Amino acid sequence: MKTDDVRAHGVHFVGTIPLRDSEQVFRAVSGLLGGRLKRLPDGETGPRWDWIWIQVPVLAAHPDLEGVPVQLLDRDSTMFRLRPGLAPEDLELGNIGYADYALDSYAVFRALKNQGVIDPGVRFQVNLPTPLAIVSVTATSGAETALEEAYHRAMRHELERIYQGVPHGELAVQWDMCLELLMVEGVGRPPWFPDIWAGVLDRARRLAQLVPEDVQLGLHLCYGDYAHRRSVDLDDASVLVELGNRLRESIGRRLDFLHLPVRDDVDPTTYLAPLTELRLDPSTDLYLGLITDHGGTDGALARIAAARKIVPRFGAATECGMGRRPPEAIPELLAIHDAVTAPH
Numbered sequence: 001m002k003t004d005d006v007r008a009h010g011v012h013f014v015g016t017i018p019l020r021d022s023e024q025v026f027r028a029v030s031g032l033l034g035g036r037l038k039r040l041p042d043g044e045t046g047p048r049w050d051w052i053w054i055q056v057p058v059l060a061a062h063p064d065l066e067g068v069p070v071q072l073l074d075r076d077s078t079m080f081r082l083r084p085g086l087a088p089e090d091l092e093l094g095n096i097g098y099a100d101y102a103l104d105s106y107a108v109f110r111a112l113k114n115q116g117v118i119d120p121g122v123r124f125q126v127n128l129p130t131p132l133a134i135v136s137v138t139a140t141s142g143a144e145t146a147l148e149e150a151y152h153r154a155m156r157h158e159l160e161r162i163y164q165g166v167p168h169g170e171l172a173v174q175w176d177m178c179l180e181l182l183m184v185e186g187v188g189r190p191p192w193f194p195d196i197w198a199g200v201l202d203r204a205r206r207l208a209q210l211v212p213e214d215v216q217l218g219l220h221l222c223y224g225d226y227a228h229r230r231s232v233d234l235d236d237a238s239v240l241v242e243l244g245n246r247l248r249e250s251i252g253r254r255l256d257f258l259h260l261p262v263r264d265d266v267d268p269t270t271y272l273a274p275l276t277e278l279r280l281d282p283s284t285d286l287y288l289g290l291i292t293d294h295g296g297t298d299g300a301l302a303r304i305a306a307a308r309k310i311v312p313r314f315g316a317a318t319e320c321g322m323g324r325r326p327p328e329a330i331p332e333l334l335a336i337h338d339a340v341t342a343p344h
């Protein structure tokens with residue numbers, strides 16, 4: 001079988017790419033894969049490689065919050081509660097950093113696009129954790145609802161700043177939905193709301209409504225990659241398919257792209273079989289996270305060949321972001337992207 005017969009169509013980058021800075025990310029990725037990209041993140045370089053944990057120092061500096069030292073997963077951390085007497089609706093988090101990062105990176109993105117380094121049609125992709133995810137590792141018991149609502153308000157303000165600085169027709173917003181999947185699976189912190197599915201879907205709808213129709217919206221579903229280890233080993237993609245279908249039906253607006261992770265240590269045909277039940281609109285780009293550190297190009301092509309028997313067209317990605325890898329591992333991963341994909 002020729003490589004061209006089984007290549008995926010297009011490339012998606014989930015978020016973190018641990019290179020020096022956004023310019024190095026933009027140049028490295030565009031130089032190798034430019035014709036296969038619809039959207040390009042800035043790599044979440046610097047402290048953002050640690051995903052939601054960057055919010056701990058933001059909350060620690062807030063005068064209306066009290067910190068409680070905890071041992072969470074394998075690290076010393078801090079969880080937070082409101083100071084006594086503060087009404088939950090009065091908690092305003094202020095600048096939580098995401099707009100600052102995005103606007104700084106967009107200036108580099110725009111300059112490189114003007115130079116022809118980045119293709120004209122590629123959108124600038126902003127990746128954001130959900131408030132639920134942040135609160136799962138930062139709120140003490142009983143403070144979850146107040147802190148989550150404060151983060152929802154803060155994310156709205158961050159996005160408003162981004163919308164003012166980035167043309168809508170050049171922008172895509174991706175919500176990273178990891179803790180939502182883990183809650184549905186009964187893994188990790190229990191939810192602080194009574195109906196898990198209803199709570200997850202209502203929160204996704206509210207976040208989707210923060211994205212204007214002329215800005216692309218994407219969802220990255222994830223089963224965790226803390227310390228480069230999955231938080232749950234799914235037997236197959238059935239819960240991903242169910243969550244993807246329910247999200248599509250619930251969010252109340254167009255879904256432009258969806259990313260689903262693929263395990264590399266199980267039979268791909270068995271794992272991917274539930275994708276026959278995935279109900280996406282024809283305009284939604286599907287990306288399967290089947291590029292991993294194991295098996296190289298041949299392993300990725302085998303997983304792509306298995307997927308092609310179930311879904312006719314999809315793009316390729318890694319399971320999660322690349323941020324838990326050393327920078328020297330990135331060129332090989334980018335080379336695999338190059339070898340196993342064709343243009344959209």
